[in-house]
Amino acid sequence: MQIQVNDSLMNVNVLFSEADIRERIKQLSEQINKDYGTENTLIILIVLHGALLFASDLVRNLGMPTEIETVRIKSYEGTSSTGNITLVTPLPKDLTDKQILVIEDIVDTGRSIDFLLKELRKTNPKSIKVCSLLDKPEAHEFPVKADYVGFEIAKHFVIGYGLDLDGKYRNLPYVADLKKA
Numbered sequence: 001m002q003i004q005v006n007d008s009l010m011n012v013n014v015l016f017s018e019a020d021i022r023e024r025i026k027q028l029s030e031q032i033n034k035d036y037g038t039e040n041t042l043i044i045l046i047v048l049h050g051a052l053l054f055a056s057d058l059v060r061n062l063g064m065p066t067e068i069e070t071v072r073i074k075s076y077e078g079t080s081s082t083g084n085i086t087l088v089t090p091l092p093k094d095l096t097d098k099q100i101l102v103i104e105d106i107v108d109t110g111r112s113i114d115f116l117l118k119e120l121r122k123t124n125p126k127s128i129k130v131c132s133l134l135d136k137p138e139a140h141e142f143p144v145k146a147d148y149v150g151f152e153i154a155k156h157f158v159i160g161y162g163l164d165l166d167g168k169y170r171n172l173p174y175v176a177d178l179k180k181a
């Protein structure tokens with residue numbers, strides 16, 4: 001598939017197929033189940049919109065009692081971070097002494113997760129961990145490290161499986177990167 005991005009025609013190259021993603025989610029959920037056990041409630045905090053598809057597949061494989069919460073933050077226009085994070089919806093209430101697992105689609109510059117973790121720490125939770133489908137270590141501008149990462153990728157803009165370009169392509173069942181045609 002080819003798509004137009006600003007003045008350039010881009011090739012869409014599949015990086016991770018549906019089957020790759022399914023298999024990696026199985027491995028990640030086994031690790032999370034092992035780390036948290038089955039007794040205590042885990043708050044699953046889904047960062048909207050990008051993490052919606054990943055989170056909905058991941059939580060089905062978790063064995064502990066969970067409460068699902070969402071927060072919406074926004075900072076991207078096109079393929080670049082604006083540098084300004086907006087907390088579009090408030091944080092969930094009553095996070096004090098709770099175990100929180102933040103679900104992200106991607107850690108790119110790290111600005112969004114850095115911002116969110118700072119906000120969450122103000123609520124005095126018992127613990128906070130981050131599970132991100134994708135991580136771009138070479139793009140980090142903030143000292144963040146996700147506890148669970150599906151795939152590390154190079155510094156290319158990616159779309160699909162929740163990830164968008166100006167709101168489009170989130171419904172693709174695979175993750176693809178964009179390269180000049």
Ligand SMILES: O=P(O)(O)OC[C@H]1O[C@H](OP(=O)(O)OP(=O)(O)O)[C@H](O)[C@@H]1O
Pocket residue numbers: 047048049050051073074075076081104105106107108109110111112113164
């Ligand atoms: O590490 P960063 O450089 O901050 O990039 C990662 C963030 O960017 C995207 O969110 P976006 O603002 O595009 O909102 P969306 O989830 O609704 O697409 C993505 O979902 C992450 O939250």
Ligand code: HPA
Pocket residue numbers: 076106108156157158159163164165
């Ligand atoms: O590579 C990306 N793709 C889509 N959304 C994003 N938000 C940060 N990085 C990306």
